[in-house]
Amino acid sequence: MLAGRPDRSVPPAAGIIGTPRRGALLMTTVPLWTDAEVERDPRVRAVFDDIRATRGSPFVNNFWRGLANQPALLERSWAALKEVMSAREGGLDPLTKELVYVAVSIANGCSYCIHSHTAAARAKGMTAGQHADLLAVVAMASQTNALANALQIPVDPGFLVGGERAG
Template identity: 40%
Template structure:
């Protein structure tokens, strides 16, 4: 989407409510994190999400460190309990439920890169939709659980 630049008759693409930090002007901590993002994710560019978070380098570092530890545990030397595809399916399900178009696109692209076909993607989203519906019904009726998980 294009928006007018205040005080001019020019337009420029708008990425967010703040100006993202371009890769070519990143320095210090931000440049280091950008390089780590590209290396860890195996991509050639820094996605908009990270460039926007870089407007606050400390926040960028906190979010990236957390995401890297959970979504790329192998990169921090931790054995993964969930495989990458399962992690991305969970991320997609939560993103769809929360209505985050940016994240839905990002995690759908990651799943496609991991080999998920469109029929499987449709099945994942059908399950997400089903449980959003049944969760709302159970919550609305305040149904008492009759099956509980084991404590160990």
């Protein structure tokens, strides 16, 4: 039995997510909690209620449903994400945060996060042109990063904190 989850030999739909990828179905490595299961665990229910209230939507995505198998991890992860992605005075605006999240997700190869944060960026006003520019910047950064790493180019002293500024 996983943290508060009822025993059962096969999770609903055997963990299959209906997103085909090159002819195969993606499989979860943990069961995704249903709303009925969430209602039986007060810790998980509290986080899901906060997700719904914070986002102003009844939808709770599969990422959180998978983390529900470990309520402490679910609580920590939601609290940290909510803190980092919230609008703060003097900080980045919500759309910029989503764009950064998409860029890092591309760099890390996280298809789930690429899709979920691209959808979030669109909901926050990202245009098709901004998306195209984001992808162009990510592609260019990937290329120049690879070149700088392959050639082992030393960092200019003026780029280092406390280093001399190039004139």
